[in-house]
Amino acid sequence: MxxxxxxxxxxxxxxxxxxxxxVFAIAITLLVLDIRVPNLPENDVASQLPGALLxxxxxxxxxxxSFVGISAFWTIHHSIFRHIRSxxxxxxxxxxxxxxxxxxxxxxxxxxxxxxxxxxxxxxxxATLALGRLLLTAIHWHSMRNDRLLDEPQDPAVMRFYxxxxxxxxxxxxxxxxxxxxxxxxxxxxxxxxxxxxxIVLYRRSH
Amino acid sequence: MxxxxxxxxxxxxxxxxxxxxxVFAIAITLLVLDIRVPNLPENDVASQLPGALLxxxxxxxxxxxSFVGISAFWTIHHSIFRHIRSxxxxxxxxxxxxxxxxxxxxxxxxxxxxxxxxxxxxxxxxATLALGRLLLTAIHWHSMRNDRLLDEPQDPAVMRFYxxxxxxxxxxxxxxxxxxxxxxxxxxxxxxxxxxxxxIVLYRRSH
Amino acid sequence: MxxxxxxxxxxxxxxxxxxxxxVFAIAITLLVLDIRVPNLPENDVASQLPGALLxxxxxxxxxxxSFVGISAFWTIHHSIFRHIRSxxxxxxxxxxxxxxxxxxxxxxxxxxxxxxxxxxxxxxxxATLALGRLLLTAIHWHSMRNDRLLDEPQDPAVMRFYxxxxxxxxxxxxxxxxxxxxxxxxxxxxxxxxxxxxxIVLYRRSH
Amino acid sequence: MxxxxxxxxxxxxxxxxxxxxxVFAIAITLLVLDIRVPNLPENDVASQLPGALLxxxxxxxxxxxSFVGISAFWTIHHSIFRHIRSxxxxxxxxxxxxxxxxxxxxxxxxxxxxxxxxxxxxxxxxATLALGRLLLTAIHWHSMRNDRLLDEPQDPAVMRFYxxxxxxxxxxxxxxxxxxxxxxxxxxxxxxxxxxxxxIVLYRRSH
Numbered sequence: 001m002x003x004x005x006x007x008x009x010x011x012x013x014x015x016x017x018x019x020x021x022x023v024f025a026i027a028i029t030l031l032v033l034d035i036r037v038p039n040l041p042e043n044d045v046a047s048q049l050p051g052a053l054l055x056x057x058x059x060x061x062x063x064x065x066s067f068v069g070i071s072a073f074w075t076i077h078h079s080i081f082r083h084i085r086s087x088x089x090x091x092x093x094x095x096x097x098x099x100x101x102x103x104x105x106x107x108x109x110x111x112x113x114x115x116x117x118x119x120x121x122x123x124x125x126x127a128t129l130a131l132g133r134l135l136l137t138a139i140h141w142h143s144m145r146n147d148r149l150l151d152e153p154q155d156p157a158v159m160r161f162y163x164x165x166x167x168x169x170x171x172x173x174x175x176x177x178x179x180x181x182x183x184x185x186x187x188x189x190x191x192x193x194x195x196x197x198x199x200i201v202l203y204r205r206s207h
Numbered sequence: 208m209x210x211x212x213x214x215x216x217x218x219x220x221x222x223x224x225x226x227x228x229x230v231f232a233i234a235i236t237l238l239v240l241d242i243r244v245p246n247l248p249e250n251d252v253a254s255q256l257p258g259a260l261l262x263x264x265x266x267x268x269x270x271x272x273s274f275v276g277i278s279a280f281w282t283i284h285h286s287i288f289r290h291i292r293s294x295x296x297x298x299x300x301x302x303x304x305x306x307x308x309x310x311x312x313x314x315x316x317x318x319x320x321x322x323x324x325x326x327x328x329x330x331x332x333x334a335t336l337a338l339g340r341l342l343l344t345a346i347h348w349h350s351m352r353n354d355r356l357l358d359e360p361q362d363p364a365v366m367r368f369y370x371x372x373x374x375x376x377x378x379x380x381x382x383x384x385x386x387x388x389x390x391x392x393x394x395x396x397x398x399x400x401x402x403x404x405x406x407i408v409l410y411r412r413s414h
Numbered sequence: 415m416x417x418x419x420x421x422x423x424x425x426x427x428x429x430x431x432x433x434x435x436x437v438f439a440i441a442i443t444l445l446v447l448d449i450r451v452p453n454l455p456e457n458d459v460a461s462q463l464p465g466a467l468l469x470x471x472x473x474x475x476x477x478x479x480s481f482v483g484i485s486a487f488w489t490i491h492h493s494i495f496r497h498i499r500s501x502x503x504x505x506x507x508x509x510x511x512x513x514x515x516x517x518x519x520x521x522x523x524x525x526x527x528x529x530x531x532x533x534x535x536x537x538x539x540x541a542t543l544a545l546g547r548l549l550l551t552a553i554h555w556h557s558m559r560n561d562r563l564l565d566e567p568q569d570p571a572v573m574r575f576y577x578x579x580x581x582x583x584x585x586x587x588x589x590x591x592x593x594x595x596x597x598x599x600x601x602x603x604x605x606x607x608x609x610x611x612x613x614i615v616l617y618r619r620s621h
Numbered sequence: 622m623x624x625x626x627x628x629x630x631x632x633x634x635x636x637x638x639x640x641x642x643x644v645f646a647i648a649i650t651l652l653v654l655d656i657r658v659p660n661l662p663e664n665d666v667a668s669q670l671p672g673a674l675l676x677x678x679x680x681x682x683x684x685x686x687s688f689v690g691i692s693a694f695w696t697i698h699h700s701i702f703r704h705i706r707s708x709x710x711x712x713x714x715x716x717x718x719x720x721x722x723x724x725x726x727x728x729x730x731x732x733x734x735x736x737x738x739x740x741x742x743x744x745x746x747x748a749t750l751a752l753g754r755l756l757l758t759a760i761h762w763h764s765m766r767n768d769r770l771l772d773e774p775q776d777p778a779v780m781r782f783y784x785x786x787x788x789x790x791x792x793x794x795x796x797x798x799x800x801x802x803x804x805x806x807x808x809x810x811x812x813x814x815x816x817x818x819x820x821i822v823l824y825r826r827s828h
Binding site: 432440442444446447454463481482488617 | 636647654713714725727728742
């Protein structure tokens with residue numbers, strides 16, 4: 001019987017990681033293409049350039065927000081894959097779905113930068129980040145339940161911590177969709193608080 | 208006599224793989240640049256944004272289709288190169304031709320997203336995917352026929368399975384060109400079914 | 415007690431380096447997208463193309479300047495990370511902040527290429543390069559003060575040389591902001607002289 | 622005395638190669654962004670799309686030409702660096718200059734695709750390729766003259782072959798500038814013949 005994928009569960013998870021890092025690096029760097037140089041007549045540059053640079057401030061906010069969001073995705077992806085020794089098809093497919101969300105993020109970011117005071121872009125952005133987080137948690141969950149994918153069995157307490165953290169953060173992003181029905185700005189403030197809180201929690205755990 | 212390429216058949220196939228992964232990662236991430244933020248007057252955003260986001264749905268479909276198509280290319284490329292230990296000029300040239308097709312794919316995707324209800328973009332898209340599949344199969348075929356390129360001789364049954372699979376899928380893409388003369392949509396549905404079926408077959412083989 | 419990050423201070427700093435190199439490579443290559451092909455009516459191409467290619471010379475200058483600036487960032491990043499064996503959260507966050515500056519650089523470059531004879535773009539560009547340099551120096555400072563991050567303790571004299579060099583160069587970029595109040599061109603000439611002087615100093619130290 | 626660069630001549634040339642591969646992969650993939658989807662009114666798509674896709678054929682030619690040109694650069698860069706064990710500042714600076722030319726190539730390509738029947742774009746394109754080839758030959762020459770950069774001394778006959786080949790090809794590109802004064806098309810045909818001949822020569826040497 002043919003079992004070509006038998007050997008695919010070897011130790012070459014490196015190419016998956018490399019491809020993922022390529023997608024992370026490009027998505028994070030393409031974000032800046034959405035910040036455009038204003039087009040002003042030569043005589044008005046001196047007087048109008050400061051205003052023309054400040055008025056699209058939601059685009060700068062979107063740049064920082066998505067940069068931090070993708071950085072957080074990368075950090076989690078990194079801490080998941082550093083324990084993974086091999087992979088199976090499920091892991092491969094879940095990772096591609098996750099990368100599809102990461103590569104898609106520049107679009108919701110651009111939408112938010114253009115129409116951030118409206119509800120729909122806020123909903124789309126929150127849903128994209130929540131979906132990315134759920135897929136990462138699914139990758140984590142799948143890898144932890146299959147010991148042969150890991151270099152050593154995981155501590156169940158650590159497993160539970162990451163699982164709860166992933167689901168909680170996805171849930172808060174989904175909750176922000178409800179909040180956006182009342183105020184789009186409040187939902188955005190909520191994301192910033194969330195990303196900041198998560199970064200601080202991880203920082204303190206390491207000290 | 209000079210034989211500078213003698214030593215090139217060493218074990219440094221890694222840079223070819225890295226370059227290929229770079230092209231895969233970039234092509235897969237550039238796809239999103241084709242989904243543009245609609246340009247609406249401020250007063251009409253609330254009422255028209257939902258429609259303006261939904262109407263270019265062929266672009267979203269094209270994004271997903273090409274993402275899955277490139278992912279499938281990557282997965283096959285990965286399973287071919289994991290057995291390759293060294294390379295010769297033929298392998299190098301075939302791989303560059305294949306990368307040229309991968310890097311070109313964002314254009315047929317954009318064409319399909321804009322004019323997907325017409326026949327010509329469907330033909331160009333199907334021909335691009337078929338050509339990519341044929342080049343991958345040629346890379347596979349060439350590497351399997353030259354034992355010195357592989358780390359160990361391949362099982363002839365596995366060889367035959369992959370060869371038939373590659374040619375079959377390329378043939379189905381070419382067949383969809385014939386079908387596009389009757390219905391462009393039917394050809395697109397056919398690709399989706401094909402990519403799904405192939406993913407399922409590979410998934411089940413690994414269990 | 416849970417200490418998942420304990421093991422994160424292992425030897426896998428490689429993915430941070432790979433992600434950083436991806437961002438460097440993309441930022442450096444996106445710069446060219448800002449140099450646009452002029453749009454001329456067919457009859458005027460022969461007579462007007464030379465002028466249309468020469469008139470946006472500040473864009474070529476910006477391309478070279480930012481290419482050299484990012485190359486200098488890469489060279490310093492490289493010489494810092496070659497001594498780093500592991501990482502902690504602080505290093506990770508500082509590196510992401512630094513990458514955010516690198517990935518942002520194409521925007522100030524485009525602004526400078528369009529309005530380089532005005533003061534504001536010069537200020538923004540100088541501030542971006544100074545910030546990047548300060549973050550690199552902070553990464554260096556942090557890694558040198560934590561012996562467990564390094565593969566071997568650093569010579570204090572070397573530490574002091576790099577620290578002073580980083581702060582001096584950042585200070586000169588900030589000084590150029592003051593100079594830009596008198597002359598935007600003089601500030602730009604100052605950057606070129608600075609990057610050249612730094613390259614020569616490093617070159618001579620290695621001989 | 623401080624000699625921080627002493628240790629930089631260690632074996633970590635890998636990051637230079639990785640950065641270079643990133644630039645190669647991105648430059649090669651950005652080329653497709655220059656091929657634009659035509660903008661046609663819905664009623665005229667069926668009748669005008671074939672013509673609108675065929676008329677910018679110089680862009681397709683430019684895509685293939687630059688793809689082959691960058692592939693050739695990569696192949697030579699690869700065969701140079703596979704013998705390099707460490708690096709010095711000269712090698713680093715030469716490599717950055719070379720990467721600046723590679724990253725710049727999408728612009729001459731776009732120019733050629735738009736105004737390929739005029740002389741100036743042909744001159745700029747030929748000069749860019751010749752400059753890239755000269756820089757590669759300089760990298761090769763420098764590395765071969767410094768035995769400590771190589772893992773083993775090179776055969777002088779091989780050295781001479783590559784040096785002559787590099788200079789000859791650069792000279793032929795410069796010669797095509799002279800020819801472009803008589804016919805732009807003839808110069809382009811000359812490049813195609815040259816790239817093809819070089820690929821065949823290398824192919825035959827390896828058999």
